[in-house]
Amino acid sequence: MEWETNLHMIHDICFPDALNTSRLSLRRYGAADSEALLKLVKANRAHLIESFPEMAQRLSTPAEAALFLDDKATQWSAGKTYCYGIWRADSESMAGQIQAKNIVWNIPRPNWRTLSPPIRYGSA
Numbered sequence: 367m368e369w370e371t372n373l374h375m376i377h378d379i380c381f382p383d384a385l386n387t388s389r390l391s392l393r394r395y396g397a398a399d400s401e402a403l404l405k406l407v408k409a410n411r412a413h414l415i416e417s418f419p420e421m422a423q424r425l426s427t428p429a430e431a432a433l434f435l436d437d438k439a440t441q442w443s444a445g446k447t448y449c450y451g452i453w454r455a456d457s458e459s460m461a462g463q464i465q466a467k468n469i470v471w472n473i474p475r476p477n478w479r480t481l482s483p484p485i486r487y488g489s490a
Contacts, residue, residue, distance in 0.1 A: 381448045381466070392450040392464065395438050399451055400431035402460040407431075438465075445471075 385392040395403070407414060407425045414422035425431050441447035449465035 381442075385450070387455070389455050390461070391453045391455055393453065394442065395435045395449060395451050397432065397435060399460075400428060400435055402453075403435065403451065403463075404428060404431040406460045406462070441467075445469075 438449040447467040
């Protein structure tokens with residue numbers, strides 16, 4: 367896997383702008399991706415309505431696709447959602463999208479020095 371140099375770090379977690387494999391390319395959405403996204407949604411609208419009804423109903427014009435991508439860029443910058451478009455490496459056609467969202471950044475780490483030993487019952 368080839369990692370791009372432009373990494374976005376929040377709380378020591380890296381989300382690169384692109385991930386490339388021999389078969390797929392995952393790229394952070396850009397403004398130029400609205401046409402490909404709209405084409406993908408139109409081709410898969412019936413399936414998307416079952417799993418992603420808001421997205422399927424919301425994206426039907428180029429202006430709505432552009433607003434969707436602007437919203438994803440804002441969420442990325444805020445560290446709330448990291449959304450990637452998925453492209454086939456052999457044809458450069460868009461195959462889907464994937465996103466990391468609802469991330470809980472502040473998970474307390476246990477302090478192993480202050481934890482009590484387990485309580486034992488009975489006698490040995």
